[in-house]
Amino acid sequence: MKPFAFTRATDVDTAIRAATQPGARFLAGGTNIVDLMKEGVEAPDQLVDINRLPLAAIEAQPAGGLRLGALARNSDTANHPVLRTRYPLVAQAILAGASGQLRNAATNGGNLRQRTRCPYFYDVTQPCNKREPGTGCSALQGFNRNHAVLGTSAKCIASYPGDMAQALHALDAVVQLQGPSGRRTIPIAQFHRLPGETPELDANLAPGELITAIDLPAESARFAQRSHYLKVRDRASYAFALVSVAAALDMEGSRIRQARICLGGVAHMPWRAREAEALLQGAEPNMALFRQAAEAALAGATGFEHNRFKIELVRRSIVRALETTSRSTA
Incomplete structure (x- = not known):
């Protein structure tokens, strides 16, 4: 070192x-x-x-939302009574990640900033555009089982490794930032980046900008009764997702008033399946509808030699997550 x-x-x-x-x-x-x-x-x-900065508080906001301090530990966040009651999807996602020891150390802000676990990114003897721009992407012709099938580019097919961020994207969280130019807020949908021509950039942050908090909006609490985080992985714990689905439904009678779906393990960033969400809106939940939504979510997917299985795995995972969510009452 x-x-x-x-x-x-x-x-x-x-x-x-x-x-x-x-x-x-x-x-x-x-x-x-x-x-x-x-x-x-x-x-x-x-x-x-x-x-030692005073950024670890988890506080209810006057307008009804919940502010998660950037330095609050993942364990404290997942076990916070207000989060578990009003935003259980976030608690589920955090508890699906890493191990208890790591959750005790990891922070909310750091969780958003974690980098891909692509083995070629970690192997400094291999070309990697994310680590060293312009050298190439070894995963394109290498072993790419854990890599992305959505939003890829010729420069990079790495996947985002986290869990918490999928739930935050699904619930339209807002990230609070402070930097040399002052304070600003950014919707989490604009925080992470796809690789494009600049895979070395994971997030839309200016130099020196610090995450100070993550805000969960009051209106997203309406998904509390029907939400589910599904993580498909090679072993039951301490493993990154092959595929994950953060799903939430807001029901009005027997119909879906609004749906939220965010996928993990399949793109360079948490992937909101907005076409699938639009298809579900206003419909009565059933398996045929969930299958249609899954097809819509994967319409632009492209697999590589070792990860083509992911496309069907994602379809099935979306259906399973939506089925579980539609039957949930808490």
């Missing part, structure tokens, strides 16, 4: 100023960046420790 400077920030402004220096990175739980440093994938000149 390359030697680096270490700065312990005592306030947000100090942290941001330090992070604007070339080669500086924020350090919170460290569950991802420390691994990347050990593997030589990232070699920051300076780590800015933000763990």
